[in-house]
Amino acid sequence: MFEHLIQGFVTAISPMVFLYLILGVIGGVIIGALPGLTATMGVAILLPFTFGMEATTGLIMLVGIYIGAIYGGSISAILLNTPGTPASAATCFDGYALVKRGMATKALSTSTIASVVGGMISCIALITISPILAKFALRFSAPEYFALALFGLTIIASISSENFLKGIIAGIIGLLIATVGMDSITSYPRFTFDRIELLNGFSVIPVLIGLFALSEAFNQIENLFAEKLVDVSNIKIDKNYLSLKELKKVFPTMLKSGVIGTFIGSIPGAGADIAAFVCYNEARRGSKNPEEYGKGSLEGIAAPEAGNNGVTGGALVPLLTLGVPGDAVAAILLGALIMQGLTPGPLLFEQNPEVVYGLFSSMILGNIILLIVGLFGIRFFSKIVEIPKAVLIPSIIVLSTIGSFSMNNSMFDVRITFIFGILGYIFSKLKVPNSPIVLAIILGPMIEENFRKSILMYEGSLSFLYTRPITIVFLVLTLISIISVLKKTKQKN
Amino acid sequence: MLKADRIFSVILGVISIIIFYLSSNFESGFIIDSGLGADFFPKSVSIILFILSSILFFKSFSTKEYSKGIFSKNSKILGITLCYFFVYIVLINIIGYLLATILFLIGMFKFLKIKSNKFILFYSLIFSILIWYIFNNIFNINLPIGTIYY
Numbered sequence: 001m002f003e004h005l006i007q008g009f010v011t012a013i014s015p016m017v018f019l020y021l022i023l024g025v026i027g028g029v030i031i032g033a034l035p036g037l038t039a040t041m042g043v044a045i046l047l048p049f050t051f052g053m054e055a056t057t058g059l060i061m062l063v064g065i066y067i068g069a070i071y072g073g074s075i076s077a078i079l080l081n082t083p084g085t086p087a088s089a090a091t092c093f094d095g096y097a098l099v100k101r102g103m104a105t106k107a108l109s110t111s112t113i114a115s116v117v118g119g120m121i122s123c124i125a126l127i128t129i130s131p132i133l134a135k136f137a138l139r140f141s142a143p144e145y146f147a148l149a150l151f152g153l154t155i156i157a158s159i160s161s162e163n164f165l166k167g168i169i170a171g172i173i174g175l176l177i178a179t180v181g182m183d184s185i186t187s188y189p190r191f192t193f194d195r196i197e198l199l200n201g202f203s204v205i206p207v208l209i210g211l212f213a214l215s216e217a218f219n220q221i222e223n224l225f226a227e228k229l230v231d232v233s234n235i236k237i238d239k240n241y242l243s244l245k246e247l248k249k250v251f252p253t254m255l256k257s258g259v260i261g262t263f264i265g266s267i268p269g270a271g272a273d274i275a276a277f278v279c280y281n282e283a284r285r286g287s288k289n290p291e292e293y294g295k296g297s298l299e300g301i302a303a304p305e306a307g308n309n310g311v312t313g314g315a316l317v318p319l320l321t322l323g324v325p326g327d328a329v330a331a332i333l334l335g336a337l338i339m340q341g342l343t344p345g346p347l348l349f350e351q352n353p354e355v356v357y358g359l360f361s362s363m364i365l366g367n368i369i370l371l372i373v374g375l376f377g378i379r380f381f382s383k384i385v386e387i388p389k390a391v392l393i394p395s396i397i398v399l400s401t402i403g404s405f406s407m408n409n410s411m412f413d414v415r416i417t418f419i420f421g422i423l424g425y426i427f428s429k430l431k432v433p434n435s436p437i438v439l440a441i442i443l444g445p446m447i448e449e450n451f452r453k454s455i456l457m458y459e460g461s462l463s464f465l466y467t468r469p470i471t472i473v474f475l476v477l478t479l480i481s482i483i484s485v486l487k488k489t490k491q492k493n
Numbered sequence: 494m495l496k497a498d499r500i501f502s503v504i505l506g507v508i509s510i511i512i513f514y515l516s517s518n519f520e521s522g523f524i525i526d527s528g529l530g531a532d533f534f535p536k537s538v539s540i541i542l543f544i545l546s547s548i549l550f551f552k553s554f555s556t557k558e559y560s561k562g563i564f565s566k567n568s569k570i571l572g573i574t575l576c577y578f579f580v581y582i583v584l585i586n587i588i589g590y591l592l593a594t595i596l597f598l599i600g601m602f603k604f605l606k607i608k609s610n611k612f613i614l615f616y617s618l619i620f621s622i623l624i625w626y627i628f629n630n631i632f633n634i635n636l637p638i639g640t641i642y643y
Contacts, residue, residue, distance in 0.1 A: 049627070409634060
């Protein structure tokens with residue numbers, strides 16, 4: 001493993017790759033910092049820039065964008081009291097309170113250091129856990145993959161929406177979208193309406209760009225004239241960084257939140273926003289001064305920030321080892337892997353160790369870059385958040401267009417993005433979450449193919465559902481997740 | 494919201510029936526008897542969708558929540574943006590990516606009431622040329638040149 005890791009570092013520090021990593025982190029921070037633009041959107045619109053690159057380089061840049069974007073959200077949360085990404089919503093409470101007391105630099109530097117600590121912890125977990133999990137997953141066969149994908153889908157649908165019914169409906173819509181194209185076992189063209197472009201089904205990337213980037217842009221443009229212009233001229237950026245003494249005090253909170261964040265990230269479906277809130281509440285619960293929370297507590301910034309960046313490594317664990325994305329951003333990374341001709345899953349560790357370990361080492365380097373960018377860029381951040389949406393939104397539309405086009409050099413994909421952008425907008429109005437749709441598009445073929453393969457393996461019998469231990473575990477977990485959500489819904493009513 | 498839910502559930506119900514009908518017409522030329530054909534998955538999913546949309550439909554009657562429309566007055570801005578976007582997509586094929594993007598950005602900025610004409614022109618030109626250059630020359634992706642020039 002160490003041999004591979006060192007090889008990974010050698011790849012990541014080669015000048016061009018390193019440059020792309022730096023650009024990725026900076027690009028991610030900028031997009032994350034813009035209010036209203038989520039990390040998912042950031043990765044979706046910057047993804048096309050990696051198409052022309054070699055696989056490892058492209059993925060390394062994407063990881064940089066991911067780390068940067070999750071961190072960037074805290075900048076507007078702290079400076080404007082508007083979270084740049086939902087993952088930073090918890091950071092607003094104490095971050096903005098500190099800004100009002102004239103301590104913007106202290107708040108931003110705390111969030112930077114916490115993010116890096118959380119990110120580093122998740123990197124260590126990713127590097128140590130995933131090879132073991134991948135080895136274990138090598139034992140998986142079709143029935144296990146079927147049960148795993150089913151589990152992933154139910155947990156995603158149950159977590160991602162306030163309304164379980166709508167979450168599940170979103171998942172089912174995704175499954176239907178996934179059936180378009182040639183059937184993987186019999187090669188029968190399904191719902192292609194004699195269009196050659198649809199023979200391979202909808203390309204995941206244009207659908208993703210439509211659902212996550214365009215639909216967001218459409219949502220934002222609606223309220224454009226009603227919103228006030230951002231003014232941060234009264235915010236004082238001084239040299240009052242987080243002191244060593246203060247760091248010592250909040251460090252245990254950062255460590256604890258980083259671990260919790262990593263764990264939450266590794267559960268399919270639970271992403272950075274959930275991690276941030278859980279860590280915030282957990283830190284307040286265990287704090288000696290819980291009354292300070294919400295009034296400018298440094299721990300109140302450190303906990304959610306270490307938590308949400310902890311997710312970055314955690315979400316990659318199921319993605320790389322099992323091929324199941326941990327959250328919406330991981331789903332985009334999965335799309336990128338597939339586009340580069342790689343199959344995520346246990347075999348990736350054996351067949352393409354250079355990609356896996358290149359990713360690992362670039363995550364560590366990415367976090368170090370984030371520390372430098374975060375601490376030295378504070379002065380520039382107050383400028384970024386001032387960029388008006390009237391400039392941003394048309395730019396996002398242009399980037400989405402070229403992004404979907406450049407995947408297959410096809411205007412057909414641009415039209416697909418356009419349609420899914422409108423659909424995503426309508427879904428958000430109906431409070432139907434977008435993430436289960438995308439994850440179902442990815443997991444759908446996995447569920448179908450493995451179920452039918454299992455039936456073939458067992459010559460028409462369904463006995464694989466109750467004779468294989470790992471399959472049983474996943475199916476029981478699926479049932480538990482459904483029952484617990486149903487119980488919760490009942491209690492609410 | 495509830496009225497919207499009702500309409501949404503009816504649309505989903507109709508879609509599930511159409512999908513079930515279309516999948517029933519799939520030719521099942523499968524050789525092994527125990528295997529499930531191409532129609533199995535879409536059929537099962539459409540049945541689940543039908544059940545779920547029925548639940549959503551009936552739920553929309555039972556809850557007494559305040560019902561309001563989902564679209565606001567501001568949806569007009571979005572409507573016009575969508576028209577601009579549609580024209581942009583059509584124009585890319587006709588006049589080429591670069592020119593279409595410059596025109597789209599200028600049009601959108603004007604529509605979104607950005608005051609400085611200098612900024613509009615400067616940003617639209619630089620942004621479009623930069624994107625075009627990166628994708629066309631660095632990533633070697635052939636962006637549409639436009640049919641009008643042939």
